[in-house]
Amino acid sequence: MAHAELDRLQACLNFSLDALRKEMDNSQLLPLSQHSSVEHPLDDPTTYLPSTALFDARRLSLACLGELKNLIQSPLDKRMDEKYSAYGAASIDILIKTNIIDYLSDLSNPSEGIPVTELASKFGLDSQKLVPILRCCAANGWVRETRDSSFALNRCSRTFVEGHAGRRLNLCTPGFMSIVGAMPRWVTESDWKLSRSPAQTAFQVAFRTPLQRFSWVMQNPQALVPLADHLQVLGDMSTPGIVADYPWEQLETPIIVDCGGGEGGLVTAILDAHPSFRAIVQDMENVVALTSSIMKERRPRDIENGTLKAEAHDLFQPQPRIGNEYSFILRHILHDWPDKEAAAILGNVARSLGPKSKILIIEMVAVPNVDSAATTSAKSFLLDGDDKRPDHCVPSHFGSASKLVNAFSVHMLSLMNGCERSLREWESLVKGCGLCITNVYPLRAHTSVIECALDSRVLL
Ligand SMILES: C[S@@+](CC[C@H](N)C(=O)[O-])C[C@H]1O[C@@H](n2cnc3c(N)ncnc32)[C@H](O)[C@@H]1O
Structure with missing residues (x-):
């Protein structure tokens, strides 16, 4: 039986992946690997500009993959995925905040991985908490579980090492989750739900301030440098x-x-x-x-x-x-x-x-x-x-x-x-x-x- 949408997306994905491979070869880029612990040029858009055809092929591949996921995943799985993705973000925040990332990066053989018990004792943390947190990161493609309960950095998590772009992007912003949490009530029930003012938003609700965001930053100089960076x-x-x-x-x-x-x-x-x-x-x-x-x-x-x-x-x-x-x-x-x-x-x-x-x-x-x-x-x-x-x-x-x-x-x-x-x-x-x-x-x-x-x- 013809599965019109599935067939078209599959054909499109094949087409775009073929183009991706060809353009990577033309650009003399090494193959991408999730098992490598070395950054790939394509990982950092602040320093590497792909050819137009490669940029195109990558975007189209990702678009097809996303559309395929939307097509075949059950809505309940999709909803749970979406809702709990906040824990994925929080788990990465923990690896950055504790410097576990830098520690894993400085190991003499970073691709081998180390037991979670060693990480727990090094950082004074509970290994029972670290295992699910690291597995959550692994499931999202950020680290590798090299043996049962041993973890290593992979190529992608290199971006969170001190000085690298992902670390400088600094998305562990305090208060971000409270803005997300305040947003549905702000839009649907609050006195400001019809307001278009920049000073009557989820930000003011979450930060308990009458100031608009940039004025708030001016009054809180400790926030200025991290935000500017x-x-x-x-x-x-x-x-x-x-x-x-x-x-x-x-x-x-x-x-x-x-x-x-x-x-x-x-x-x-x-x-x-x-x-x-x-x-x-x-x-x-x-x-x-x-x-x-x-x-x-x-x-x-x-x-x-x-x-x-x-x-x-x-x-x-x-x-x-x-x-x-x-x-x-x-x-x-x-x-x-x-x-x-x-x-x-x-x-x-x-x-x-x-x-x-x-x-x-x-x-x-x-x-x-x-x-x-x-x-x-x-x-x-x-x-x-x-x-x-x-x-x-x-x-x-x-x-x-x-x-x-x-x-x-x-x-x-x-x-x-x-x-x-x-x-x-x-x-x-x-x-x-x-x-x-x-x-x-x-x-x-x-x-x-x-x-x-x-x-x-x-x-x-
Ligand atoms: C989202 S950032 C963009 C920064 C920069 N254009 C870039 O692309 O990297 C917004 C910038 O607007 C500045 N800004 C906000 N309100 C301003 C105002 N009233 N007068 C001048 N600059 C303002 C902020 O300090 C901040 O640097």
């Missing part, structure tokens, strides 16, 4: 794609201003690749103090000769950098904010533009979750745009491969009533600020560049 790594995940896939040489302005640019990692990567630009990082006063000290340490010459500057600027005040000398980046800024505030921020930048200036909004673009059968636009979302490809029958939002975009959207909602916007929503926001979208550049990353300029038909 976390945001920097999150940004770094798309930096190689932004630098390589946006045509920087076409920008007609000599200076790039990164609004809310945090620690300044993006503009420094752009300067490395395009040294003819100058760059300014703007952020809130406390953040800029941190940014300046990081830049002085890492780029003293650029600071001295004025190629790179950090300056305090409030996104809600008129933009002081005016005219044709400047183009602006807003990466992961507007998704934080609801429409009213996002329009105020974008409007401030729009009013400072010269005719040659561009605004580059760099965000994840949410794609509506329409049925796979109802769309062929999955093709147009493939970076190489090859029309001869088979219809992949994955939804245009890439199914499971877009889980992150959708989870982020709910996270932004819970923090500040923000969201990840669809292209239609971006168009409306941009148009309302007297701008037009001049192009959208998909990247080898979760984000895209939405390039905007003054709409010449509109007088600001």
Whole structure:
């Protein structure tokens, strides 16, 4: 009997895995292994940019796998999987918090693994608790159980070793689980359930504060450095794609201003690749103090000769950098904010533009979750745009491969009533600020560049 959906997904998975293998060979990458304890270049998007075809094949493979799982898993299993995935995250938090990860990484033979009793006595923990926690990590592909109750790091958990990207991403944020826990009541029952204010969200409920999230961080300086580092790594995940896939040489302005640019990692990567630009990082006063000290340490010459500057600027005040000398980046800024505030921020930048200036909004673009059968636009979302490809029958939002975009959207909602916007929503926001979208550049990353300029038909 034909199993139409199963057959199509299986064919698509075979097709995408064949492409993945071919592109890995073309890129001279070693085979992936879950038994290896050595990191693979594909494990760190902050340092390795895959070829377009490899990026594509990997995303399509993951989309097919996710759709296959959705198709064949029982809803009850799926619900339990989802609900209890919080324990998977907590189990990894424990391995990081206790430094078990670093200990396993420093062993003379890290792939052999050590008995849990040894770990328990080394860290003063209960081995009866550690076994289920480590097995939970193993089931999620983070560690290996090399013998009954002996565990070793695998390639993936290397990312949590001190100094590596996963550790710096620092997702063990205190209070995160309380935001998740507060979210359903906030949306359905609270006095704020119809509020669109950035200061009336699950964040305020969970943190018992009237302050919006960024004001809260300013009042709690101990939270500033971990948050700035976390945001920097999150940004770094798309930096190689932004630098390589946006045509920087076409920008007609000599200076790039990164609004809310945090620690300044993006503009420094752009300067490395395009040294003819100058760059300014703007952020809130406390953040800029941190940014300046990081830049002085890492780029003293650029600071001295004025190629790179950090300056305090409030996104809600008129933009002081005016005219044709400047183009602006807003990466992961507007998704934080609801429409009213996002329009105020974008409007401030729009009013400072010269005719040659561009605004580059760099965000994840949410794609509506329409049925796979109802769309062929999955093709147009493939970076190489090859029309001869088979219809992949994955939804245009890439199914499971877009889980992150959708989870982020709910996270932004819970923090500040923000969201990840669809292209239609971006168009409306941009148009309302007297701008037009001049192009959208998909990247080898979760984000895209939405390039905007003054709409010449509109007088600001
Ligand atoms: C999500 S982070 C993005 C950081 C950076 N653009 C990146 O992509 O790595 C948001 C940034 O906006 C800054 N920010 C928030 N409110 C601001 C305000 N009113 N004025 C200036 N910067 C602000 C934060 O300090 C933070 O650096």
